[in-house]
Amino acid sequence: MSVTAAEVLIDTLHDWGVDRIFGMPGDGINGIMEALRFRQDRIQFIQVRHEEAAAFMACAHAKYTGQLGVCLATSGPGGLHLLNGLYDAKLDGQPVLAITGMPFHDLIGTKTQQDVELDKVFMDVAVYNERVMGAAHIENIAHLACRTALSYRGVAHITFPVDLQDSEVSKPTTKRNVPNHTSDVFAIEAGFPSNRDLDLAAAVLNGGEKVVILAGRGALGASEELELLAERLGAPIVKALLGKGSVPDDSPYTTGTIGLLGTKPSQEVLEECDTLLIAGSSFPYIEFLPKPGQARGVQIDMDPMRIGLRYPIEVGLVGQCRKTLNALLPMVQQKEDRSFLEKTQKGMKVWWALMEARGTNQSTPMKPQVVAWELGKQLRNSAIVSSDSGTIATWWARQVPAKADQLHSVSGNLASMANGLPYAMAAQLAYPDRQCVAFVGDGGFSMLMAELATCVKYQLPVKVIIIKNNTLGMIKWEQMVFLGNPEYGCELHPINFALFAEACGAKGLTIDDPQHCAATLQEAFETPGPVIIEALVDPFEPPMPPKVTLDQAAKFAHSLAKGEPNRDKIALTVLSDKVRELI
Structure with a gap:
């Protein structure tokens, strides 16, 4: 019996282990939707309210499962809406396949409706990018798209003229298109460093007196190896945001995250170290x-292009982090001098005491740190936490400790807003028995808030914690601290998110008193189905850098003097916070 080209596409995806596609129907993909309807027992179609959410969900599926994420959009604007989420996948190295529609093949380039040549638009975002040229073409490029996305850990794109989707596939149309000549064999593992490079790397690490390990997303799954190496070298483990889950935050070796959202001990050890091992990270803030x-620098990375990208490297080890660390461990000598690590551990005790003080502050208006701290206490050991971008990522990075079996993620190098809810939804679909939380700001959530209705439709028990301060907080503070200007254009018109949740058929809760924070979060976690927890917090609480420079302090003071509209409240908040910390 003959099959359509669209059915061949869906069958090929199923052969590659795809069991879920995120997308939105449209007349440019009618043939593909029909193929999905006939094969819904093999591949589940998750209908979203906006194609950007579909791409974010495909990226999150890849991040949380390690498998290929797939998203689907119609021609023209549908495909264009995917781009932000696809760039998230590209910049964070996640395997995602995007499938888009196109107009009738014989009308492309004639200014017909939705006449956007999406293969040209997607040239920068995709490692594999092809237009279907005929029914017999689809099997070849579908296999190659899946293989390329997984092999190169990037975005593949197939764009499919709508009339060709329904075309029957009977036999190849050219003499060189031999049936089934494609293969599902591909290089799933990266290469392995040579013994010579391992020897050189070990010599550098053994020669260091103050060694620091910087762990990123490539080090996820290598927690045991990282801690063994840290113990042997007396080395603190600093974590990039995407590496937050690489070792648990109760490990005696980690100083937590680095950067503006990081910890003071992380910054101090990087300022003092004489040897740096970068494990699976291309942390951009050099x-x-x-x-x-x-x-002296040693770097482990699967991608040879990333070696030496951020810091001058003496030895580059191209390979998968866990296997490379295992090979390196027997060559590394036990260091007797533990003073560097012990000094760091004392600093972390002070840091965690500060985080607890901020997280248990009972003053009003409620501080955002209080919500994050209480969330960290109530999360299950197997929870999956998806953070949005902005000031919200500061509270997540510092106040929500990562436990050993938890998964944490964020839009990393792209740092896009609006990823939090789609990430959590994809996680809940992949792991229906795990606690999945979206930790978001009111600015990021409102961009794709209609996806809460998707949660209700598919009965996803995602808990959405919205830190509501009615402002684009990160931008506001950057305008003041980095530019020395008063805030401008950052205020948000308030939305009652708890009422919105009820309108969507979900549960809505509100917290505005720190004394009720624990009970309200507990109620949310005990409530079946999706829940929004709207936390009304102090809009003048600053996400201060771990170490404030004189230049930053001067620009902050200058912004207040130049006419910051809320300067009295901001100055009072900053001063009172500092007094509490001193006390």
């Missing part, structure tokens, strides 16, 4: 790394 020439 101003927080050691000064060139200060430290």
